[in-house]
Amino acid sequence: MSQVSPSPYADIAVGITPDTGKRTLADTVYDRMRWDIVRGELPPGMPLRLEQLKDRYSAGFSPLREALNRLQGERLVVSQSLRGFVVAPLSRDEMNDAIDARILVEGEALQRAIRNGGDAWEAEILAAAHELTKSLRRASDGFDVDMTDLERRHRRFHHALIAACGSTRLLRMADTLYMETERYRLTALHRSVDLGERDVCTEHEALVRAVLARDEDAAAALLTEHYRDTGRQMESVLTA
Amino acid sequence: MSQVSPSPYADIAVGITPDTGKRTLADTVYDRMRWDIVRGELPPGMPLRLEQLKDRYSAGFSPLREALNRLQGERLVVSQSLRGFVVAPLSRDEMNDAIDARILVEGEALQRAIRNGGDAWEAEILAAAHELTKSLRRASDGFDVDMTDLERRHRRFHHALIAACGSTRLLRMADTLYMETERYRLTALHRSVDLGERDVCTEHEALVRAVLARDEDAAAALLTEHYRDTGRQMESVLTA
DNA sequence: ATAAACAAGATTTTCGAAAATTTTGTTTAC
DNA sequence: GTAAACAAAATTTTCGAAAATCTTGTTTAT
Numbered sequence: 001m002s003q004v005s006p007s008p009y010a011d012i013a014v015g016i017t018p019d020t021g022k023r024t025l026a027d028t029v030y031d032r033m034r035w036d037i038v039r040g041e042l043p044p045g046m047p048l049r050l051e052q053l054k055d056r057y058s059a060g061f062s063p064l065r066e067a068l069n070r071l072q073g074e075r076l077v078v079s080q081s082l083r084g085f086v087v088a089p090l091s092r093d094e095m096n097d098a099i100d101a102r103i104l105v106e107g108e109a110l111q112r113a114i115r116n117g118g119d120a121w122e123a124e125i126l127a128a129a130h131e132l133t134k135s136l137r138r139a140s141d142g143f144d145v146d147m148t149d150l151e152r153r154h155r156r157f158h159h160a161l162i163a164a165c166g167s168t169r170l171l172r173m174a175d176t177l178y179m180e181t182e183r184y185r186l187t188a189l190h191r192s193v194d195l196g197e198r199d200v201c202t203e204h205e206a207l208v209r210a211v212l213a214r215d216e217d218a219a220a221a222l223l224t225e226h227y228r229d230t231g232r233q234m235e236s237v238l239t240a
Numbered sequence: 241m242s243q244v245s246p247s248p249y250a251d252i253a254v255g256i257t258p259d260t261g262k263r264t265l266a267d268t269v270y271d272r273m274r275w276d277i278v279r280g281e282l283p284p285g286m287p288l289r290l291e292q293l294k295d296r297y298s299a300g301f302s303p304l305r306e307a308l309n310r311l312q313g314e315r316l317v318v319s320q321s322l323r324g325f326v327v328a329p330l331s332r333d334e335m336n337d338a339i340d341a342r343i344l345v346e347g348e349a350l351q352r353a354i355r356n357g358g359d360a361w362e363a364e365i366l367a368a369a370h371e372l373t374k375s376l377r378r379a380s381d382g383f384d385v386d387m388t389d390l391e392r393r394h395r396r397f398h399h400a401l402i403a404a405c406g407s408t409r410l411l412r413m414a415d416t417l418y419m420e421t422e423r424y425r426l427t428a429l430h431r432s433v434d435l436g437e438r439d440v441c442t443e444h445e446a447l448v449r450a451v452l453a454r455d456e457d458a459a460a461a462l463l464t465e466h467y468r469d470t471g472r473q474m475e476s477v478l479t480a
Numbered sequence: 481a482t483a484a485a486c487a488a489g490a491t492t493t494t495c496g497a498a499a500a501t502t503t504t505g506t507t508t509a510c
Numbered sequence: 511g512t513a514a515a516c517a518a519a520a521t522t523t524t525c526g527a528a529a530a531t532c533t534t535g536t537t538t539a540t
Binding site: 264265266299300301302303306322323 | 492493494495496500501502503
């Protein structure tokens with residue numbers, strides 16, 4: 001754990017980031033806060049007091065509130081009128097609900113991508129898989145790996161698989177669900193639960209093979225298994 | 241078209257409305273604006289100038305911006321940083337994407353509800369169906385029917401079907417997608433395209449029968465057909 | 481002791497002015 | 511005539527203070 005790199009999610013559509021490169025303060029705060037919540041820097045259940053956020057993000061009330069309202073739509077924060085915002089809590093039930101939804105949405109998206117995807121899609125999958133594998137192996141060999149960078153690679157891979165699905169909605173739902181479930185994985189990692197026992201790289205390879213072979217059902221099944229396995233491993237971390 | 245009744249969506253979870261009955265100005269504006277967009281009072285593509293909204297909703301910049309940011313998460317408005325907000329445009333592609341997503345999400349939710357639902361669930365479906373049918377028949381008999389009330393009944397019915405699915409996420413996605421597709425239906429109605437040719441009530445009845453018979457596949461198929469038919473009829477309204 | 485009533489403090493929400501940025505229109509240079 | 515440069519107007523975004531509401535602790539009455 002090192003480096004300074006910012007959020008690995010800066011490109012996510014859910015974020016409603018602009019087409020032009022321009023960014024408002026609210027955009028930046030939104031992005032940073034999202035990453036802070038996903039990685040657990042702002043822990044589940046923490047009350048988000050405006051006065052504190054003001055210092056932390058060097059922003060006034062308006063951009064902060066703007067960011068919080070967006071985050072609410074992605075289930076990363078919850079709010080009660082007149083009683084402010086809280087980092088959305090984590091629970092086993094919520095996790096399983098998120099995983100099930102992810103399997104539904106990404107499963108469908110993957111099948112559509114397999115039907116629609118072209119050469120560029122295949123190429124990007126291979127590129128993303130390679131980049132991820134390298135980082136993962138380096139990490140399991142005990143080297144120091146930049147968490148943010150690893151997370152960026154991880155997301156790039158999962159995004160690449162379904163990128164050619166042809167549906168903006170499915171992609172956006174997948175992005176949202178990715179972040180929701182990632183909170184659990186990163187929390188587990190942080191509490192040094194070894195999720196590394198499995199050979200994730202091999203699972204990824206099998207998935208890529210099925211995808212490139214255009215085997216819809218096999219690919220969807222592998223994806224489902226992949227998520228369920230991860231889910232099972234993470235259940236141990238959660239008390240409720 | 242008469243009455244004054246407010247938004248029929250006041251209860252929708254997506255809206256992140258509070259547990260307590262309290263409401264902030266932002267909550268109210270959000271709710272009203274959402275309904276204004278869905279029913280086409282604020283037409284697709286319309287730029288949402290803060291100064292105008294200020295008068296229309298009697299609110300300052302803060303609650304307006306808050307509402308707009310939430311609406312953005314539901315794809316009812318789009319924004320470009322520093323260039324403000326616009327009512328999300330309507331297009332055939334978008335409509336079909338929304339319908340497909342709805343079939344995926346509600347299909348799954350319906351199947352789960354059929355597996356989990358109890359007596360109260362069944363009862364609520366019958367109640368909602370009855371209330372909707374009455375209003376629908378009254379309308380087709382040429383009587384004057386309150387649009388907002390009809391819309392409330394319509395949503396109640398579709399919500400009742402999947403209410404017992406056991407997944408907060410699926411319910412929320414369904415709510416969002418409901419509003420997105422409803423924009424097309426209401427726009428079509430407004431341009432007096434006759435969507436009334438079909439006997440929607442009969443379709444509803446068949447669906448209810450399959451659901452109560454706990455026939456997952458038949459119910460999902462009927463739901464799919466129902467949405468696809470409606471979609472086809474609405475395509476005519478759209479130029480692109 | 482318990483509960484209602486009240487006051488003080490903390491926090492959220494709202495407002496309107498100020499700052500920053502985009503848009504529109506005009507002028508100038510080539 | 512066309513395009514760059516600039517100025518004016520319109521608009522969004524941000525700020526900080528004011529208003530509204532919730533929370534906590536104390537007092538008072540029963």
